[in-house]
Amino acid sequence: MLKRKPEAFSKTEYTVQEQIELLPFLLKVLSKTSRNSVKSILTRGQVMVDGQMMRQHNYSLQIGQKVEIQSNQVALNISKLVGVTILHEDEDIIVINKEAGILSVASKREREMTAYRQVTDYVRSSDVRNRIFVVHRLDKDTSGVMMFAKNEKTQQTLQNTWSESVKERMYTALVQGKVKSESGTITSWLTENSAFKVYSSPIDNGGQHAITHYKRIQSNKKCSLLEVLLETGRKNQIRVHMEELGHPVLGDKKYGSTSNPLRRLGLHATALSFLHPRTGELVRFEAEVPAMFITRSK
Template structure:
């Protein structure tokens, strides 16, 4: 195995043979006891190719990257509220944001945000480190969100967003039993003075928007949809689901009549993009909230 020492937050190893995770860690961490290595694994301090793994028998393949967080990094992670770090490298931090947490505060708001917490997290070990906003999620939407750790990465991604981003997948819990197994909604979106986005089937000078959806499961009350964005307009999924006749659960602004989740039924499940430094396509996933699945079961 090849060892690469990064900042004190994590040590990274490259796998050179097919092996299970626990034996690999025991080989890598010879100064630690077996029980100590097991504890590090159980606490979630180990990631494989950027994805946290706790299973002892997880199979590793040559070329994969295994990173081990220090105890201090693990402690910093535990201080985060409504934010879970999915992946971190020298250029990017990918998080899973919970519903109800602002991505970034407005000029008139001073409440806790994902941006502020990620900034505090990186500055706990490097006080001069800055964090840059790449994109945002609505306050009531949960899921995968990305920050840059330097301005060059931020500008590269923002200026070439449509070229770099290969997949934006959401999961939506909507009202009613969606009849079609799959479909595509194409329309023009415009925002009124009350900040509600309206969908028009004809070009009215708004922004052209395309949303693809696939029904995962449904019952008489709710449907669980996999939603792929071809364009990324403000409130696109919410406006398109209202137009389809199946508003997102909890979305009173866009036609919902129920709120059994006590939150918006919208989750950013996966983000796939070309990494600006490596040029390779990477994909990060935030697990679908279990309540979305249970509410839409037959």
């Protein structure tokens, strides 16, 4: 039925050999554990399916999927994270879902709790020598998928090959007003002034070339929900391009928004797809779109 192999990070990994629901699968592999205890393992978030936490008892497992059962201590360390959820962890990378309002890393002016600091504390809880390394960042008020490297070699590999390795950077944007076009592409050159505001120019002015693709998902008279794909990844690119489109991101006063019904920025990093730095395998991680984005644009 299955193969079993011990893994690092205080967890055991199983490979699914037949179609089966998650709870019955766990009851089989943990045959010496009571049904209630197995349910508790699920509830505590100790079970990962293909690197993503799964608590759904009737989740349908497919042949070849990887099921990891983490130690209770690992689960407890994860539960201490605030505004950060671990989507995937292996020996090279940690992928998280960062909530809006959490800084990716500390700046000279801001020393508050950051995603970087929390994930550092998490990896050091198993070994004080462990470190993480910044690969890319999300704005403080942007939520969604973000990745850290667990060693310097992986960081350098990812940063040096970013444009070739990253195959998809998808965002979901809730923007002001009804976007008329079903889809479109915005191309411009971006420059930043001394006040740290980025400006867009339709002609090459020596700035950074930026290309943003968008598709309208749903809309009403007040706002539109867009799926946004980055062809380039410049600072504030989506925010600047949405202002240029005439539909600034909701809550983005810096780039033209006049309302903030969400009490946060209407921007979410939904998916990140890239070639894994060790295996070369194409991997994809998603963070669920905030429900308020969907209900607000219906």
